[in-house]
Amino acid sequence: MSSLFAFPGQGAQQVGMLHQLPTECSACLLEASDALGEDVLALDSAEALKSTRAVQLCLLVAGVAGARLLMARSPAPDYVAGLSIGAYAAAVVAGSLDFADAVRLVALRGELMQRAYPQGYGMTAILGLDQATVERLLAEAEGPVYLANINADNQLVIAGSDAAMATVAERARALSAGAAKRLAMSVPSHCTLLETPARELADVFAGVELRRPAIRYLSGTTARPVFDPERLRDDLAFNMCRVIDWHGTLRTAYERGVRLHVELPPGAVLSGLARRVFEQGTVVAFQGARLDTLDALLRQEVSQTR
Template sequence: MSSLFAFPGQGAQQVGMLHQLPPEVAASLVEASDVLGEDVLALDSEEALQSTRAVQLCLLVAGVSCARLLLQRSPAPDYVAGLSIGAYAAAVIAGSLDFADALRLVTLRGELMQRAYPQGFGMTAILGLDQATVERLLAESEGPVYLANINAENQLVIAGSETAMAAVAERARGLGAGAAKRLTMSVPSHCELLNEPARELAAAFAGVELRRPAIRYLSGTTARPVFDPERLRDDLAFNMCRVIDWHGTLRTAYERGVRLHIELPPGAVLSGLARRVFDQGTVIAFQGARLDTLDALLREEVSRTR
């Protein structure tokens, strides 16, 4: 049996999310503030979270700081994986990317994405239709709109212009979609609209050292393990313009024996998706759980493998 740390992506952010973290993560918050030259606790207000940069930094800091806290007292997981921006926290915890470098790269990532599409674009979740049906609707669309996330077999996310997404959403409802909900995203992530910002980020990545993961890293785009540092560099730099296959990533983890899925803060969105795949095992979110409970679960998984 194996364990997985899963790090959420944009959309999971919560007002006050950094202020709600355990006091034991204070050192990580100070470290992040020193690297950025600003108080990270100022980034999680309702006003600040209107910025893509602030959202992505908050998710990175929350994920890394709480994963570090677990690792101080518990066995390391067998795998890490992150949805979109969550991949950066996963790479840090895998030992492949320095936290300071991740903070600088995520700052640039958020700025590039926001600058590319300041308004008129975003993402919409479509529930209740299969991938083939949604892709047919996208092919018939007259505006720029693309498949962005495969979160579950019948939970997909599209990205594009407001008008194109609205038209696809209306047609999806007509075909029986349970919901077509505009997400709190101002950027059309995980599609070709972000090809140019991704290339700019890749240029910045060129000067950053990446190491072979000490904890197995699952890519949220290919749904496969990544071992080579150069492949990891490509995976991180370009995940903003590639379709996220989170459903496939969870299936890969399960097929490889993962039976303990721990979602790092904030929230429990990924836990809901994991329960659809993990027929056996345990799915739990850090937020709302006791540290001794998480520690016991990780130790139990280690004992089962011996």
């Protein structure tokens, strides 16, 4: 049996998320501040988190800091995966991308996304309808709106203009959707609307060194392992404009023998999704768990594979 470190995406952010990290994470926070040229602890206030750039940087730093703390005392995971921006933390922890490079790339990523759509666009979660039904609603909608995330069989996210999303949400409710909720996202991620900023990011990414993952990296878009550095570069640079198949990623992990799913900070959004897949496994979130408990679980997975 194997273990997976899962890194959350935008929407999981919390006010004070970096300040809430254990004191042992201070070196990681300092490293991020040095790479960024500013104090990252200034980025997790309520006001700062209105910025896409700040949100994405906080998620990267929190995920890497939590993973490094665990790996300093416990066996490394067998797999890593990240939802959207979480993929950057996954690549750092896999040993493929230097943390300082990731910090600078994520800062640029957030700026490009925010600049492309400063207002009038975003994302909406639709619960209780299957993918075919939601795709039919999208095809019937007027205005730009697209499928963005497949989080579960009946938990999907759409992205596009506020007006188009509102129309789809209204029709989804009429079909007895459990919920159709506008998310705390100011950009239409994971659809063709972000193809131009993705290409701009890819141009900068071309000058950054990437290595073959030392820990198996699962792509949140293809739901498959990525080994080649150039394929990983493409996966990271363009994941902002590609549909996220998180449900497929979790199923791939489970089919490959993963039975311990550890969600890195912040929050426990991914844990709720994982419990639907890991029926005979263990799902735990870093936030709210004791370090010795997490250590024991990771060591148990190692002992069971011998």
